[in-house]
Amino acid sequence: MISNTISEWFYLYNKDIYHFLVYYIGSSDVEDLVQEVFIRAIKGFDTYQGKSSPKTWLFSIARHVGIDEIRKRKRLRMKQTIWFREEQTDKETPEKILQLNENNRLLYQAIQSLKTNYRDVIILRGIKELTVSETASILNWNENKVRITYHRALKTLQKSTGGFSL
Template structure:
């Protein structure tokens, strides 16, 4: 697969993931470009079929390096309010926004490994194996970390959590 084809297929996925982590559109654009530039440099060492996992892992590392340099760990994820949904009343919309805000504020307070696994598994909808590939963890660690993260999140929110 050429770099152009790979970019066409995955640039929005990588951009969105970086935006989840950084909450900065310009920085997410820059890091998306840097991720694909690094892919071009390391292309020969990447296994066929593992390109997307490699791209996500590289994007994640770029975001973490940025935060390490800034000594700032902050997370304000992207709300998926842009998706088409059935019309709702203004009251329902306001309630949804308040619930989402409370959820994302609670996620922001989680330690970084918990944030990672929640973003990848619950927000991005990756499979356990895909999450393993991105984070470089084994299946047991992904499952256990997600279980612990959801328990802490549930405790922070003071209610039940549907997994």
């Protein structure tokens, strides 16, 4: 029962989860993280209460997986910086920046420069096109906060990209 349901959800939502994590993490190498989302969904299936859609629940899990991965990468970078100070290579190559065309790369960089709340709401509302209520459920905010934060994030994003918008 659980594996059939999760398999069905994987079929329906794995691409959305993948794209969310690409923007959230800033790397196109997120296949393992997508699998991690669905592994956590299987393990936590008994906690799914059906108060939100499966997609919303999975995005919430994906956000937590993304946060964990960012923390892990920061710890790794910190260790590398300490161990290899003179060989520090923080510069990303064009291939590493998601192999996107110039506009997407600039948009990606602008999104990554936003504060966390703005980045979260831009990715969920602007890129993944989730509803206000789905976004509120994932971020554990009220709907008004989602609307206000999204509006402010868009203004900030437009300023930083010279008027480019989602």
